[in-house]
Amino acid sequence: xxxxxxxxxxxxxFKGAPVELKCNYSYSGSPELFWYVQYSRQRLQLLLRHxxxxxxxxxxxxxxxxxxxFHLKKPFAQExxxxxxxxxxxxxxQAGTALIFGKGTTLSVSS
Amino acid sequence: xxxxxxxxxTLVQPVGSPLSLECTVEGTSNPNLYWYRQAAGRGLQLLxxxxxxxxxxxxxxxxxxxxxxxxRQFILSSKKLLLSxxxxxxxxxxxxxxxxxxFGPGTRLTVL
Numbered sequence: 626x627x628x629x630x631x632x633x634x635x636x637x638x639f640k641g642a643p644v645e646l647k648c649n650y651s652y653s654g655s656p657e658l659f660w661y662v663q664y665s666r667q668r669l670q671l672l673l674r675h676x677x678x679x680x681x682x683x684x685x686x687x688x689x690x691x692x693x694x695f696h697l698k699k700p701f702a703q704e705x706x707x708x709x710x711x712x713x714x715x716x717x718x719q720a721g722t723a724l725i726f727g728k729g730t731t732l733s734v735s736s
Numbered sequence: 737x738x739x740x741x742x743x744x745x746t747l748v749q750p751v752g753s754p755l756s757l758e759c760t761v762e763g764t765s766n767p768n769l770y771w772y773r774q775a776a777g778r779g780l781q782l783l784x785x786x787x788x789x790x791x792x793x794x795x796x797x798x799x800x801x802x803x804x805x806x807x808r809q810f811i812l813s814s815k816k817l818l819l820s821x822x823x824x825x826x827x828x829x830x831x832x833x834x835x836x837x838x839f840g841p842g843t844r845l846t847v848l
Contacts, residue, residue: 631779634777657835659835659836668839668840668841669780669839670839671836671837674835715835723768723782723785724780724782725782726779726781727779728778
């Protein structure tokens with residue numbers, strides 16, 4: 626079954642500390658993985674996707690097929706990074722290109 | 737540029753009343769359209785998706801239905817709302833055959 630698991634509901638860190646939001650997936654093919662972010666009172670928006678291999682707002686994520694993981698990392702957290710983060714998988718089959726989302730992790734960065 | 741609209745932004749409805757939420761997309765043609773429900777602690781649940789006018793696929797059995805009367809219009813409906821229908825409903829679109837989706841601002845539905 627296709628599934629995305631984000632084990633942490635809440636991650637609290639201090640400003641300047643490293644951040645790692647965990648994401649594991651289950652998929653029986655070649656997945657496309659995404660990280661979406663929802664800041665307070667804003668729309669859910671794409672943060673990054675694994676195929677682009679770019680760093681957005683200091684965040685990076687590497688697809689590890691051996692560990693079936695796509696963890697989101699940032700070396701130095703900022704207060705403006707506080708948001709809800711969703712890991713998502715692009716699946717196939719009945720839902721076409723519909724995304725399968727994890728339950729989300731709330732990141733709270735305090736000074 | 738492409739934009740996606742949803743309305744209303746918030747809605748409070750009594751149990752047993754009907755529901756109609758509307759989503760429209762501008763600036764693109766033949767998009768895939770999606771309805772999700774976002775619940776606290778449960779993430780985003782895909783409810784319906786559509787790859788064309790009149791083509792609706794349901795991901796989970798429920799008290800809701802969806803329709804796509806026009807290429808860029810997607811409607812979420814219910815004949816009789818249940819308490820469990822309360823939640824935050826998101827509409828999204830994507831270019832066909834790509835995984836990236838673009839989300840609307842959402843509708844907060846409270847059923848009392």
